[in-house]
Amino acid sequence: MYKETNIRELLHRYMEGESTQAEMKQLKEYFDGEQDLPVDLIPYAQMFAIIEEETPTPSTEALDKFSEEQVQETQRRLPLWPFIAAACIAAFAVILLAPPQQEEENMTIAYVEGKMLNDKQVAMQMGENALQEIFSNGNQEEQLSELFNEQ
């Protein structure tokens, strides 16, 4: 038989998380066997009724197997660093290869018979001459028309 004061002391240790396995066993036995419990201890009896007598402890073999599985799982995982490296290289490539907006917007190139001329003025002049030729077409007719009208 367990003394009530001793049980209360064990309960206090249990609630504080200081109980040993043996003390927990004592409490379990007490609450399982005692029929005439003080009212304030009845909730504890209900609690110990659903607590298993002993927390199952994994065997050494089971622990070894678990460790092996963890190691294999880690080895199976693909390393992340190649993907991170590839993403960084791609980002740098985009930044370095894309010319600045200002440079992209300004361009003056001339090709004469397949040869590129590094002369902005020539390129500009070629463009302007082409437009002047085309836009002056109607003008020639108007001039002729005006000439005939005058006559």
Next chain:
Amino acid sequence: MKHLIITLALITATLPLSAQKGLRINEVFEGNIINEMAMHESLVKGESLEPFKLKVLHTVKFTTGNSARDKVEALFKEDMQGRLSDENDNLELEYRDGHLYYAIVQIADTKKGLHRYICYQCRQETGGNSITLVYMEGKASLADLRKTFKKK
């Protein structure tokens, strides 16, 4: 990775002329109809064109026979289908001897709202047909361009 870098570089290089892409006359600008060695080409973009209210001016000029002339004319006429209207504000053209002599055509604006024009001229000269082809885009209206480039 190498393929990715090359692809990115190509995309970047072709961006400036993306608005011109899709036009049939691009075949001519790219040298697919007339050998590039026989062409005079100029491409101007950006600040230099600000006085003309333009952003892009691309011209090619060459002399060729009737067969190539017909091809270029046909391509230009296909692009003319996309003209804004037949109104004088958007179109100016003249035929001589059954062929297009010159044309200035405003086509649909770019996505950024810039006006786009294609121009064609074919003059008969002793060596063949002297053809000038122009693509341009910018804020300039056809009236602005006439005012700027028409010789007085």
